[in-house]
Amino acid sequence: MSDAEPATNVEAGPSTAKPSDPMPGEAKKEPVVILVIGMAGSGKTTLMQRLNSYLHSKDMPPYILNLDPAVTHMPYTANIDIRDTVDYKEVMKQYNLGPNGGILTALNLFTTKFDQVLGFVEKRAETVDHILVDTPGQIEIFTWSASGAIITDAIASSLPTVVAYVIDTPRTTAPATFMSNMLYACSILYKTRLPFILVFNKTDVTPHDFALEWMDDFQAYQRALDAERDESGEGSYMNSLMGSMCLVLEEFYTNLRAVGVSAMTGQGMKAFFEAVEAAKKEYETDYRPEITRLAEERRARTEANKKSQLDRLMRDMNVDDAAPSRTGRGSNPFGPYPRADREELLDEDGEEQEDPEEEERRARETEDMEEAELADDVDPQEHGEFWVFTTDQAKGA
Numbered sequence: 001m002s003d004a005e006p007a008t009n010v011e012a013g014p015s016t017a018k019p020s021d022p023m024p025g026e027a028k029k030e031p032v033v034i035l036v037i038g039m040a041g042s043g044k045t046t047l048m049q050r051l052n053s054y055l056h057s058k059d060m061p062p063y064i065l066n067l068d069p070a071v072t073h074m075p076y077t078a079n080i081d082i083r084d085t086v087d088y089k090e091v092m093k094q095y096n097l098g099p100n101g102g103i104l105t106a107l108n109l110f111t112t113k114f115d116q117v118l119g120f121v122e123k124r125a126e127t128v129d130h131i132l133v134d135t136p137g138q139i140e141i142f143t144w145s146a147s148g149a150i151i152t153d154a155i156a157s158s159l160p161t162v163v164a165y166v167i168d169t170p171r172t173t174a175p176a177t178f179m180s181n182m183l184y185a186c187s188i189l190y191k192t193r194l195p196f197i198l199v200f201n202k203t204d205v206t207p208h209d210f211a212l213e214w215m216d217d218f219q220a221y222q223r224a225l226d227a228e229r230d231e232s233g234e235g236s237y238m239n240s241l242m243g244s245m246c247l248v249l250e251e252f253y254t255n256l257r258a259v260g261v262s263a264m265t266g267q268g269m270k271a272f273f274e275a276v277e278a279a280k281k282e283y284e285t286d287y288r289p290e291i292t293r294l295a296e297e298r299r300a301r302t303e304a305n306k307k308s309q310l311d312r313l314m315r316d317m318n319v320d321d322a323a324p325s326r327t328g329r330g331s332n333p334f335g336p337y338p339r340a341d342r343e344e345l346l347d348e349d350g351e352e353q354e355d356p357e358e359e360e361r362r363a364r365e366t367e368d369m370e371e372a373e374l375a376d377d378v379d380p381q382e383h384g385e386f387w388v389f390t391t392d393q394a395k396g397a
């Protein structure tokens with residue numbers, strides 16, 4: 001607070017609430033997770049560092065996760081670093097893998113612990129506004145692997161999540177390269193199904209105006225394609241393919257926001273965070289209901305699956321009811337007893353009667369040693385696999 005501030009503000013009395021504290025009845029504050037994805041060398045790690053220092057300058061330090069096991073120089077400090085959990089070089093040695101296999105396996109191993117990681121993140125979620133996630137240098141290791149999908153889904157179903165797709169602007173000035181990059185971005189958009197920001201990085205080297213123009217006006221893109229053909233005098237097949245592609249991508253372009261930044265100079269940070277805010281709102285309105293619905297569906301499916309497995313187990317256990325057993329209840333020693341048996345035990349009021357065999361069963365349960373000997377006497381041929389199993393167990397006991 002500056003000295004020049006009017007005294008009336010002071011009269012309002014001291015408040016212990018921080019501006020970011022939720023008001024009573026207000027939903028609790030949620031940070032936004034920014035997944036930084038992009039081709040190798042597009043500048044993800046440099047951008048992470050820039051975002052980190054920008055947020056620190058705004059007094060809003062972020063929480064940072066590094067998922068790149070192979071990064072050698074990290075210009076920022078991560079709160080959670082995959083390198084603290086797995087050593088990808090050791091993984092390469094142990095599993096006889098090359099660098100990419102090593103990185104992928106390291107990520108897979110890390111994913112097995114990701115529920116714990118998410119636990120840490122959730123614990124800190126109320127105290128930060130931004131959670132930044134750096135991903136492996138090679139994009140496909142994250143975007144086309146099971147563990148990348150598991151991590152993305154786990155984060156996105158827990159907190160508002162947006163994808164920042166980083167593009168190396170100086171290297172996408174050729175129309176065909178631009179189109180390949182956009183197609184890749186499109187595939188990631190549809191795979192992650194999360195709000196998407198195209199981040200044209202390295203604008204200190206090449207401004208991204210050309211890209212905005214191409215996205216806005218497909219004729220401008222066509223002209224660029226034609227101009228390139230005139231220069232090289234070849235590629236009519238490629239050009240007509242790219243020409244029709246850009247029509248297909250029109251729908252995709254309308255679904256996302258594009259910003260130009262320079263991770264090197266810090267240019268475009270304000271626009272970037274405005275895009276993040278807009279994308280976060282989009283997550284709340286469009287994506288969260290869908291994610292909740294899918295999670296609900298998954299839960300219902302698991303529940304139904306569990307029930308059908310349990311039903312099958314019950315059926316399997318009762319399958320030999322006709323076979324004689326020591327208790328006369330069939331070969332199933334654990335219950336539940338077959339329905340017919342149970343009905344015998346009910347009196348007219350439907351109340352359960354004292355079961356005369358119950359006592360015998362309990363007595364038998366306590367005599368473990370005797371049971372083992374008994375089990376030895378059972379002929380597996382006669383009683384099926386189930387008894388073979390219990391016999392072996394009893395022997396081992």
Ligand SMILES: Nc1nc2c(ncn2[C@@H]2O[C@H](COP(=O)(O)OP(=O)(O)O)[C@@H](O)[C@H]2O)c(=O)[nH]1
Nearest residue numbers: 040041042043044045046137201202262263264
């Ligand atoms: N000129 C310029 N170079 C950049 C910028 N961002 C990243 N770089 C450079 O691009 C290279 C790759 O960056 P890095 O962050 O390691 O890429 P990553 O593989 O996507 O993590 C490095 O040499 C960076 O210095 C930028 O905004 N401008």
Ligand SMILES: [Mg+2]
Nearest residue numbers: 044045068137
């Ligand atoms: Mg990197």
